[in-house]
Amino acid sequence: MVDRSPPPSRQKPPLSAASIVLRLAGIGAVVVAATGIFAYVGGYLDPQRLTPQTFVNTLEHNNGEHPGYRRNHPKGVCVAGYFESNGAAAQYSSAPLFDAVRTPVVGRFALPTGNPYSPDSGAPLRSMALRFTQGNGQQWRTGMNSMPVFPVGTPEAFYGLMQATAPDPATGKPDPSKPPAFFAAHPEAGPFLAWAKSHKPSASYTTENYNSVNAFYLVSADGKRQAVRWNMVPVAQDAPGDQAPEAKDYLEQDLTQHLAKGPLRWNLVFTLANAGDPTNDASKAWSGDHKTVNAGTLVLESTTPQLSGDCRDVNYDPLVLPSGIEGSDDPLLAARSAVYAVSYHRRTREVDQLPKTAQESKQ
Known part of the structure; x- marks a missing residue:
């Protein structure tokens, strides 16, 4: 890849916490990891009856309304391929996909913004x-993201973050004073902010590391439960000094060009929790040494536009799990599941309002 980094004299100064929030173009959408964060059994979060519908309404208010598209991560592309297990995770999970077999996969890469026409x-x-x-x-x-942790660990706090980054009716932009005030009241966001300040986005979907962020359990055939988080670790890597270009729509084109040369691969690596590692707080990293298990390789072979590909009608609900994998006590998981459902039902009712296939090129 070509080194597109600017000369030292043009390097930008470090971003403040407020600038980071604005740069993420709706950080609330980013940290929720694919739009979903609210509602427990019965559909309500708290005595104020904050519902999944209210949460999706807030996404629409913050991001604008785009009928037929996902309410978060709306700009994306479908991919397909398979997962080839090496058998190493079979002792931890009874799920057949961890046997030494191939399992078909339909996936989607996306940007965590709220506008399907936003620049990459x-x-x-x-x-x-x-x-x-x-x-x-x-x-x-x-649903996985390139960030290692969420900014906050509860649905209530996340909703507060969304409110802090909502556009001001007078300006149409977030009030720059509100994000710093929110983060001052939520010191648990420190690890996320530290990562965001130093993170350099990958120049390609193909070289990015994707994280589960939330914890789950692998359940063995004899009923033993092992808490885990996981990463999709790319086999390909950015060249030294490579950075994302400023072009509007480079990511999908780059993906297509890479796939034209052959399949793309990621290793599925589980990190096994140690005693005392939190499973109910996605804002906290697991520190210290941990055992990891490389469970096999994800192989992606093809791509199709998101408005006509197989991923279009898939709700990537993180609690759709096979026997052998279970959700943890992380409250964000149940919340994500509920809001994903609301977003899915809204956009599928709007399918007749989707743009023509030719308009897909505007993304």
């Missing part, structure tokens, strides 16, 4: 969503 430089994060379909018909769906 509009967000420094990338996301990967996957649906594994086992031979027994059970599915594993997962």
Whole structure:
């Protein structure tokens, strides 16, 4: 890849916390990891009856309304391929996909912005969503992001972040005084802000590392439960000094060019929790030494436009899990699941309002 980094004299100064929030173009959409964050059993979060519908309404208010598109991560592209297990995770999970077999996969790369026509430089994060379909018909769906942790650990705090980054009616832009005030009241966001200040977005979907962020459990055939987080670690890497260009729509084109040369690969690496590692707070990293298990390789072979590809009608609900994988006690998981459902039902009712295939090129 070509080194597009500016000369030292043109390097930008470090970003403040407020600048980072504005640069992420709706950080609330980013940290929720694919639009979903609210509602427990019964559909309500708290005595104020904050519902999944209210949360999606807030996404629409913050990001604008784009009928037929996902309410978050709306700019993306479908991919397809398979997962080839090496058998190493079979001792931890009874899910057949961890046997030494191939499991078909339909996935999606996306940008965590709220506008399907935003430039690729509009967000420094990338996301990967996957649906594994086992031979027994059970599915594993997962939505991952390039950030290692969420800014906050509860749905209530996340909703507060969305409110802090909402556009001011007078200016149409977020009030620059509100994000710093929010973060001052939420010191748990420190690890995320530290990462955001130093993170350099990958120049390609193909060289990015994607993280589960939330914790889950692998459940073995004899019922043993092991808490894990996981990463999709790319086999390809950015060249030294390579950085994302400023072009509006380079990511999908770059992906297509890479796939024309052959399949793309990521290793699925599980990090096994140690005693005392939090499973209910995605804002906290697991520190210290941990055992990791490389479970096999994700191989992506093809891509199609998101408005006509197989991923279009998939709800990448993180709690659609096969036997052998279970959700943790992280409250963001149940919230994500509920809001994903609301977003899915809204956009599928609007399918007749989607742009023509030719308009897909505007993304």
